[in-house]
Amino acid sequence: MPAPPRIISVVNEKGGVGKTTTAAHLARAIALQGPTVVLVDMDGQATATKYMLGREDGRPPDIDRSVYDLLTNPDLDGLDVIRLSDRFQTGVIPSSIDLKTWFLDIVFEGEPVDLVEPILSRRLDATSESLRDATGEPIDFFLIDAPPSFGSLYLQALMASDELLIPVTLETLSIEGIYTFTETLEQLEATIDYEPEILGILPCMVDGRRTTQTPKKLSELRDAFGPLLPPEETYVPINSELAQAQHSLPGPSNAALRAYRNLGQWVLENDR
Ligand SMILES: Nc1ncnc2c1ncn2[C@@H]1O[C@H](COP(=O)(O)OP(=O)(O)OP(=O)(O)O)[C@@H](O)[C@H]1O
Ligand SMILES: [Mg+2]
Numbered sequence: 001m002p003a004p005p006r007i008i009s010v011v012n013e014k015g016g017v018g019k020t021t022t023a024a025h026l027a028r029a030i031a032l033q034g035p036t037v038v039l040v041d042m043d044g045q046a047t048a049t050k051y052m053l054g055r056e057d058g059r060p061p062d063i064d065r066s067v068y069d070l071l072t073n074p075d076l077d078g079l080d081v082i083r084l085s086d087r088f089q090t091g092v093i094p095s096s097i098d099l100k101t102w103f104l105d106i107v108f109e110g111e112p113v114d115l116v117e118p119i120l121s122r123r124l125d126a127t128s129e130s131l132r133d134a135t136g137e138p139i140d141f142f143l144i145d146a147p148p149s150f151g152s153l154y155l156q157a158l159m160a161s162d163e164l165l166i167p168v169t170l171e172t173l174s175i176e177g178i179y180t181f182t183e184t185l186e187q188l189e190a191t192i193d194y195e196p197e198i199l200g201i202l203p204c205m206v207d208g209r210r211t212t213q214t215p216k217k218l219s220e221l222r223d224a225f226g227p228l229l230p231p232e233e234t235y236v237p238i239n240s241e242l243a244q245a246q247h248s249l250p251g252p253s254n255a256a257l258r259a260y261r262n263l264g265q266w267v268l269e270n271d272r
Contacts, residue, residue, distance in 0.1 A: 018204030029264025078127025
């Protein structure tokens with residue numbers, strides 16, 4: 001039996017902490033080492049879709065099929081939804097605006113569904129099998145860019161994932177918030193058949209110029225969650241070049257990209 005894909009969701013209910021940036025650049029960093037990686041954009045804002053598939057002149061990508069179709073049409077082959085991102089060297093299952101209403105649509109138009117049916121999980125497994133049947137090659141990784149608020153899409157992302165990566169920013173750091181999240185996970189584990197692991201808590205947009213605040217916050221984070229922190233060379237520095245490069249990529253010497261390369265290496269070495 002070939003190994004099933006590793007499915008990692010990038011989650012944090014706080015907005016703007018670097019989930020999408022991390023999902024996209026981690027996907028790229030892993031893909032550059034050889035594995036086949038597909039990013040799944042589960043956020044109706046479609047930020048990852050625009051970031052990874054948008055054209056260099058800034059025009060948005062033309063999306064004909066999205067993860068909405070994958071969730072709602074069981075006859076659709078996942079391979080017909082995947083688009084290739086040349087810049088990121090990965091596949092992308094795009095999001096679309098209608099994703100926000102998918103749950104309402106299936107509740108009101110289709111058969112009644114079980115709130116905790118792992119639909120995305122099954123569709124990703126089928127997509128991976130479909131690629132193996134077509135090419136003999138598996139999909140090694142799915143990275144899911146989760147939406148920022150808890151709802152049916154977020155739950156689908158969680159239920160599909162074996163591992164969770166939690167980006168945090170030190171400015172908005174809420175140790176309390178991370179504890180609350182781990183409690184939510186425990187509740188979910190107790191009520192549905194679902195047992196993900198926290199792969200890591202990743203400091204993002206770390207501002208090295210804040211010489212008192214940054215070390216203080218990092219040490220708070222280490223005291224509370226030390227074993228869940230990846231090595232320091234993976235912490236993503238705040239980097240204006242990365243923030244501005246929405247339709248191109250900074251050069252390989254960019255410090256944030258270097259951190260994401262280290263993170264990719266660490267994820268590959270930490271195969272659980
Ligand atoms: N290392 C970084 N340095 C500077 N800016 C960054 C960095 N990482 C991300 N950003 C910027 O911060 C903003 C938020 O990042 P991102 O969209 O990845 O967060 P998010 O958690 O996915 O947000 P949302 O909750 O809205 O989905 C974006 O404008 C992004 O370009
Ligand atoms: Mg996002």
